[in-house]
Amino acid sequence: MEKEKELFFEHLKTEGFKRTTQREKILEVFLRTEGHSSAEDLYALVKAEDPTVGFTTIYRTLKLLTECGLARQEKFADGYTRYEHSYNHQHHDHLICTQCGTLIEFYSEVIENKQDEIARKFKFQPTHHSLRIFGICDQCQAKRQAVAS
Numbered sequence: 001m002e003k004e005k006e007l008f009f010e011h012l013k014t015e016g017f018k019r020t021t022q023r024e025k026i027l028e029v030f031l032r033t034e035g036h037s038s039a040e041d042l043y044a045l046v047k048a049e050d051p052t053v054g055f056t057t058i059y060r061t062l063k064l065l066t067e068c069g070l071a072r073q074e075k076f077a078d079g080y081t082r083y084e085h086s087y088n089h090q091h092h093d094h095l096i097c098t099q100c101g102t103l104i105e106f107y108s109e110v111i112e113n114k115q116d117e118i119a120r121k122f123k124f125q126p127t128h129h130s131l132r133i134f135g136i137c138d139q140c141q142a143k144r145q146a147v148a149s
Contacts, residue, residue: 011068
C-alpha cells in the first residue's frame with residue numbers, strides 16, 4: 001500500500017492539489033476494497049469512517065486515482081460507473097449479464113495473444129483495452145426456461 005500512496009501523493013503534487021486527510025482516507029478505503037465499486041459504494045464506506053467526507057470529494061478523488069493509474073473506470077450494463085484496482089493487478093475482462101447485472105471476471109491468454117497479433121498486424125501500439133461481453137448468465141437462463149416450461 002505504501003507504493004500506491006507514494007504514486008497518489010506524487011500525482012497530487014504534480015497536478016497542484018493538496019494532500020488532505022480526506023483524500024488519504026478515500027485512498028486507504030479504496031485500496032482495501034476489492035471488486036467493482038461505484039462512487040456511491042465508496043462514499044458509504046468512507047462516510048462510515050469519516051462522516052465529514054462529502055460525495056463531491058469522493059468523486060474528485062476517484063478521478064485523481066484514475067488519472068494516476070491506481071484505479072480503472074468501467075461502465076457496465078446498469079449504467080453505473082464502477083472503479084476497480086489497476087495498479088499491480090492482473091488484467092482481466094468481463095462477462096456481464098444484461099438481466100441481473102452479474103459480473104464475471106475472466107482472463108484468457110488466447111484472447112490476449114490474439115489482440116497482440118492484431119495490433120502487430122496493423123502496426124498499432126495499444127495503451128490499454130477493455131473487453132466486455134454482454135449476455136445472459138446461467139441463472140437467468142434457468143429462470144427463463146422455468147417460466148417457459
